[in-house]
Amino acid sequence: MPDQRYRFWRLDDGGQTLVLAAMDDRLPECVYWGGALPMDEDLTTVARAYALDVTGGMLDENPDLSICPEAVRSFPGQPGLILRGADGQALLPRFSFQNAKLSSPGTEGSEPRQTLTLIFADPENGLRYSASFATDPTTGVITAQAQIESETPVHLDWLAAPVLPAPQLSDEMIDVSGRWIGEFQLNRTPWSAGIRLRENRTGRTGHEHFPGLILPERGASNTAGRAFGFHYGWSGGHRMVAEELPDGRRHVQFGHASGTESAPATRFSTAPLYVTYSDTGLNGIAVAFQRHLRDRIVTWAKPGTPRPVHYNCWEAIYFDHDLTELKDIASRAAALGAERFVLDDGWFGQRDDDTTSLGDWTTDSRKYPNGLNPLIDHVHSENMTFGLWFEPEMVNPESDLYRAHPEWALGRGDQTLGRQQMALNMARPEVRAYLYDHIAAILSAHAIDYIKWDHNRVLPTPDAAQTRGTYDLIDRLRADFPTVEIESCASGGGRIDFGILQRSQRVWLSDSNDALERLRIQHNAALFLPLAVTGSHVGPRHCHTSGRTIDIGFRAWVAAQRHMGFEMDPRELTEDEAGVLRDVTTWWKANRDWMCAGDILRLDSADPSVIAEQQTARDGSRFVVFSGKADSSSQIAPRPLRLTGLDVAAKYRIHLANRADAVALSRGTPVLKTDDITLSGRYLMDHGLTLPWSFPLTMWVIEGERQ
Numbered sequence: 001m002p003d004q005r006y007r008f009w010r011l012d013d014g015g016q017t018l019v020l021a022a023m024d025d026r027l028p029e030c031v032y033w034g035g036a037l038p039m040d041e042d043l044t045t046v047a048r049a050y051a052l053d054v055t056g057g058m059l060d061e062n063p064d065l066s067i068c069p070e071a072v073r074s075f076p077g078q079p080g081l082i083l084r085g086a087d088g089q090a091l092l093p094r095f096s097f098q099n100a101k102l103s104s105p106g107t108e109g110s111e112p113r114q115t116l117t118l119i120f121a122d123p124e125n126g127l128r129y130s131a132s133f134a135t136d137p138t139t140g141v142i143t144a145q146a147q148i149e150s151e152t153p154v155h156l157d158w159l160a161a162p163v164l165p166a167p168q169l170s171d172e173m174i175d176v177s178g179r180w181i182g183e184f185q186l187n188r189t190p191w192s193a194g195i196r197l198r199e200n201r202t203g204r205t206g207h208e209h210f211p212g213l214i215l216p217e218r219g220a221s222n223t224a225g226r227a228f229g230f231h232y233g234w235s236g237g238h239r240m241v242a243e244e245l246p247d248g249r250r251h252v253q254f255g256h257a258s259g260t261e262s263a264p265a266t267r268f269s270t271a272p273l274y275v276t277y278s279d280t281g282l283n284g285i286a287v288a289f290q291r292h293l294r295d296r297i298v299t300w301a302k303p304g305t306p307r308p309v310h311y312n313c314w315e316a317i318y319f320d321h322d323l324t325e326l327k328d329i330a331s332r333a334a335a336l337g338a339e340r341f342v343l344d345d346g347w348f349g350q351r352d353d354d355t356t357s358l359g360d361w362t363t364d365s366r367k368y369p370n371g372l373n374p375l376i377d378h379v380h381s382e383n384m385t386f387g388l389w390f391e392p393e394m395v396n397p398e399s400d401l402y403r404a405h406p407e408w409a410l411g412r413g414d415q416t417l418g419r420q421q422m423a424l425n426m427a428r429p430e431v432r433a434y435l436y437d438h439i440a441a442i443l444s445a446h447a448i449d450y451i452k453w454d455h456n457r458v459l460p461t462p463d464a465a466q467t468r469g470t471y472d473l474i475d476r477l478r479a480d481f482p483t484v485e486i487e488s489c490a491s492g493g494g495r496i497d498f499g500i501l502q503r504s505q506r507v508w509l510s511d512s513n514d515a516l517e518r519l520r521i522q523h524n525a526a527l528f529l530p531l532a533v534t535g536s537h538v539g540p541r542h543c544h545t546s547g548r549t550i551d552i553g554f555r556a557w558v559a560a561q562r563h564m565g566f567e568m569d570p571r572e573l574t575e576d577e578a579g580v581l582r583d584v585t586t587w588w589k590a591n592r593d594w595m596c597a598g599d600i601l602r603l604d605s606a607d608p609s610v611i612a613e614q615q616t617a618r619d620g621s622r623f624v625v626f627s628g629k630a631d632s633s634s635q636i637a638p639r640p641l642r643l644t645g646l647d648v649a650a651k652y653r654i655h656l657a658n659r660a661d662a663v664a665l666s667r668g669t670p671v672l673k674t675d676d677i678t679l680s681g682r683y684l685m686d687h688g689l690t691l692p693w694s695f696p697l698t699m700w701v702i703e704g705e706r707q
Contacts, residue, residue, distance in 0.1 A: 513539025
């Protein structure tokens with residue numbers, strides 16, 4: 001007999017099951033999250049089996065680790081909600097069940113998705129709490145969100161998205177930090193009693209604290225084992241809490257950075273929290289997030305069209321704009337295979353360096369006496385589309401806009417500047433109206449297909465209203481110019497998250513065009529980002545951010561791992577270098593459609609100097625392996641590289657696409673140097689491919705096709 005004291009809600013997507021159970025009218029706990037349970041599993045027994053014993057030194061009953069842990073119920077850890085009344089006094093909510101709605105599989109469109117909405121009330125404090133969950137069986141991601149409503153204005157200090165447990169068999173957590181030109185660095189932190197707190201207070205997603213977390217269980221690798229993934233889809237300040245309670249239970253909370261809701265209000269919401277479970281290692285997490293972002297979050301400006309090869313002129317000219325030179329550069333870029341030309345910073349106001357003119361969004365008549373159309377017309381004559389750089393949320397004190405409206409700047413007038421600029425207060429409607437009018441005027445007067453939307457300084461204070469204002473401006477522009485694609489750039493990778501990617505179609509992963517740095521950054525970012533949105537450019541021979549000089553082959557193949565582009569002065573290329581770049585670009589164009597729709601799988605390399613990945617077509621019919629050598633190997637001969645995700649019984653024809661790159665010191669006769677071979681999926685995954693010897697800073701590109 002079912003226990004009448006319990007309420008249960010079960011969510012399934014075919015690959016994972018999440019079970020919530022509530023005793024009496026209390027908020028529910030997640031009593032199971034993992035691989036798909038049998039449909040006839042007894043949920044009463046699941047809830048009872050979840051409960052911990054008690055012993056000396058404990059309360060007589062373990063406080064609920066609910067989806068919003070309540071301090072008033074003696075919860076010993078981080079509560080899920082911290083509120084103050086209008087008088088500043090702390091409120092201690094105690095919620096009771098009001099209503100629930102669980103859709104049946106198949107009722108939400110053609111796919112068997114489920115949605116769950118739970119509503120709880122606290123009449124004493126005039127509060128209402130709601131939590132929503134939605135499954136997606138195609139991507140394997142569950143989306144969760146929380147909201148609090150009050151009868152009177154209250155101050156919010158903290159609201160967590162629905163709180164989920166962390167696995168006991170996890171020895172460590174993987175979160176993501178970074179810096180300018182060094183984004184997506186993975187941190188592995190052991191679990192211990194207490195809190196692992198990551199809080200971003202820069203006002204944007206941030207290089208420093210990407211809002212993602214992966215919890216691998218013991219023994220998990222890229223290609224095998226169990227893991228749980230989290231991503232908070234918000235472009236402002238955010239906070240992550242991973243806590244181990246005194247009784248050993250663990251939980252994860254994500255929400256806006258504390259204190260960023262600066263004004264009292266009657267309604268607050270978290271951003272969506274995206275979570276997923278994998279029994280195929282970190283790659284299962286990666287594939288779920290990649291597919292969900294590409295197929296559910298991004299709204300494509302021109303659906304079904306190939307991702308164009310970019311050319312961005314920034315590292316060729318910086319602020320030195322000359323129409324004749326730009327036309328020459330555009331023609332050379334087109335001859336190399338570029339399909340989109342992006343005019344970067346320096347085209348507006350009196351913008352000769354980064355000290356002036358942000359906010360003055362009119363074409364600089366000194367540089368463009370006849371406006372932008374002569375350049376745009378030339379770009380179009382070379383069969384390329386045209387893109388333009390903006391930094392709408394910023395203003396220079398040395399600008400007409402600031403002189404007219406100093407009160408529009410966010411923060412105090414004597415604040416520390418960043419890149420000689422201040423942020424505009426995007427919460428002000430008049431600021432958004434000004435920016436919309438000026439950007440819309442440029443877009444209306446010119447054939448522009450693309451905006452590079454930059455954000456080159458942290459904010460003087462984190463404020464959720466700033467992020468909402470930016471969202472509002474982008475949403476309005478997207479509605480009125482739906483075919484214009486937007487790239488999110490923030491000093492490179494400072495604003496990358498599923499919130500901004502609801503409003504853009506590409507991210508600039510890093511301002512570093514150093515192919516060695518990019519190899520690592522791209523590899524780690526693939527835990528969350530698909531190829532289709534991840535821009536990667538072939539930089540100058542002598543890298544402007546690292547000082548390294550890197551061969552054109554390595555630079556080109558690293559860019560070909562993602563949404564390919566160029567960002568160097570094409571006039572520097574030798575004839576041989578131009579030939580290599582054209583060949584790699586041609587290869588990328590021939591493969592981009594299936595690669596953009598496919599999955600990026602990180603490989604477990606036996607050689608620590610090798611960073612390798614396998615990009616697999618969605619139907620499994622083909623793949624390409626990029627094996628990049630980041631450093632000298634500790635052993636003399638290459639170790640076999642195991643592949644992943646193949647059909648063990650199928651045969652695959654293997655071709656080394658760039659075998660001509662073999663050097664004289666590769667003196668042996670590994671078969672891939674001379675011949676294509678056919679091997680079983682079992683062999684390729686259990687033994688792996690033996691590749692030729694290579695220098696550091698080189699890439700092997702191996703194509704596989706199912707026979």
